Amino acid sequence: MDKLLTDRDRLADLASLHILDTPPEPEFDSVVRAAAAVAGTDAAAISLVAAHRQWFKASIGIDFVESPRASAFCDHAIAGDEALVVTDALSDARFAENPLVLGAPHVRFYAGHPIHSPGGHRVGSLCVLDTTPRVLEPAQLASLRALADHVEVLLQKRLDRLPTSAAGDDSGHHRALRLEALGRLAGGVAHDFNNLLTVILGYSELLALDTRLPADVQDELREVANAGTRAKRLTRQLLAFGRRQVLRPKALDVAEVVRGSLPLLRRMVRPGVELQAVSDAAPWRIHADRVQLEQILINLTVNASDAMPRGGRIEVRSSKVREPIEGVRIDVIDEGEGMTAEVRRRLFEPFFTTKEEGRGTGLGLATVHGIVEQSGGRLIVHSEPGRGTTMSVILPRTTDASVEPPRSGIGKLIEERGDALGGTERILVVDDDAAVRVFMAKVLRRAGYTVLESGTPGDALLIVEKASEPIDLVVSDVVMRRMSGPEMVHRIRERWPDVGVVHVSGYSSQGVPVPDGVPHLDKPIAAAELLGTIRTTLDDR
Incomplete structure (x- = not known):
């Protein structure tokens, strides 16, 4: 029986897999390589169709990881149980004006077989693409279907590995959907605010430089600009939570970034809090955005400090790890009050905070979570009441030997x-x-x-x-x-x-x-x- 009753049910089923925005996994990567080889195309992907985007769990020959759902061929593929084959997109009225056809990656040929979740909903497709029109033989289409079936097996295995609370709790499904919706809302609001702030900050800056204006008016304009700058920081937090910040990843030496951040971090912690840094990550480097890494360090350190109102010690430790991904692990360890299981469960919800009024927005850890997810990393929490907290961020290693030069x-x-x-x-x-x-x-x-x-x-x-x-x-x-x-x-x-x-x-x-x-x-x-x-x-x- 077809279980694709509503898109809401389908999205809830997709959310239950906890797969969106996760790092690459070899078993999925091997499927897209096989699909491209079978079809004789340079490009192939496992596309999962979320509420407003398609996201590629694995791909080859495609230089982006998501695109708007409105332009996704795969959104058409999940409309039925059979493969969708588009031999020439420019001759197909459904796709002739599609931006993925008219612009990069200039899709002309598409074949996609729907992928069903363990719950029976069509959550995406295994697809092959080319920049020239072509036709697939029946044997090639059969192989594509077999590979799509294999993806469904992998999804079932993934679901089986999830903790029972994550896989079977309906409230968890709806919570994941709410968080995704909040992320989209936050990103959209921040985008609109950034346009408004460009105008507010820009004109106040120009007017403040006008020497014809009285000094008191120039001072007032500077106050406007200062308020705009504070709003700018808030929009960056919203973008980070919604995983919509513009990334400029470079090869970074984590120990160097931590050392460079220490003077600022020491000014931000409470009196009586000692801050130390230890590194055993050399010579490994990570591929990340420096500004975002600094934001992670600030948010985690300030949270650790706030957990120790009577003072204590914070250690920022970096080390090489090979599990769950190969990369550099940054631990921020405090001697604070620790957290209950309920607090840990809600830790990354936006606007959730245990701090007294006026000491936090509830966006700090949600921001960290968004940055880490967008960077392909992992975030791990170890905490018990009365035994302190260790917040661990693992970011992927890069083999790029060049290190980002000092920023002039x-x-x-x-x-x-x-x-x-x-x-x-x-x-x-x-x-x-x-x-x-x-x-x-x-x-x-x-x-x-x-x-x-x-x-x-x-x-x-x-x-x-x-x-x-x-x-x-x-x-x-x-x-x-x-x-x-x-x-x-x-x-x-x-x-x-x-x-x-x-x-x-x-x-x-x-x-x-x-x-x-x-x-x-x-x-x-x-x-x-x-x-x-x-x-x-x-x-x-």
Whole structure:
């Protein structure tokens, strides 16, 4: 009997597997390699269809890990029990205007067989893709079905390994759904706030520099900017919880990051709390975002300090581990009051806190959890009442021998060059938020640049088509309707291959990856940061 009664039931069944956003697993990876070999394609994936996205548990030949559900071929594949075969997407009315067809990865051929959960719901598909039209033989389709059946076996084994409380408690299913929904809400709210903060912080910054204004008005504008900066920190926490922060992972030496953070951490702990760091992780390095790693250290250390109102000792220890993943483990160990089983169960819920009013937002550990999940790591808690707490973060090891260089930042460039950050080049600004677009254009015009504006990628391409003079640089939002910023830039470069580009974004959309080496600014954007990045990009062309 078909159990696909409602999407809500299907999503609850998917949540019960506790598989979304988990690190790669060899047994799933081997299936997609086999599927690609059987079909003779360069790309294959195990796609799981969540409420608003498809996420790849395993993939080959695809350089992103998720994309919006609205554009997912696999969302069509789960509509029935038979394989969905699209021999030429451009000739199929359902997909001819699909952004995955018109833009990267330029899908022309797709074949996907639905995957059923142990509960009987179609939760995703095993699919193969190609950039040219093709046809699969009956034997190839049969092999694809057999491999999809094998994925279902792997899902059953995964469910069997889960603790009974995780696998069989209906409240756990609904809790997982609530947390996923809260994550999406937090990411969306933070994205909208970042656009608003770009305007608030940007104009207050510009006005505060106007020497014609009375001193008391300049002071008041600085207070506005300070409030905006505090709001900026809150939106970053919301993005981290919702796993929508823009990541810039690099090869990091954990011991060096911890040592560099110690002066700040020591200022943040309570009086009477001793903080020590011990490292046995060398020479292993991790692949992570430095700012996020520092955020993890701050949140865990402050929580450990708050658990010791009468003082005590905190140890930050890093070491090499091979289980449950190969990586570097960071333990933050305190001598505090410990936690009950009920507190441990709710520890990573947003806005849950045991602190007195005014001492916490309840987002700190939810933020840590979001960062670790987004980075492909693990978070482990050991705590008992009266016996202290150990919070352990394990982040994947990298074999990249290069270590992130010390960050000089745009700030140094601004300090050195000041007013020389302007220019006379032609710049195209593309952002679907009118207030943000107008602000960036105004900053650039004041700096001497010739600025063209567009609210959509389509209009931007029309501007390029009609332009009589080349455009020197494009400033573009990443996630926009119908076409992404990177795809738009790719089309612009078909006419002007050497055009520079700076991307801006209020949140991360892993379905729209930004090419390596392309300058990227996180909203909210300061005027000086915008000018410094653009001047550097133009000078480096």
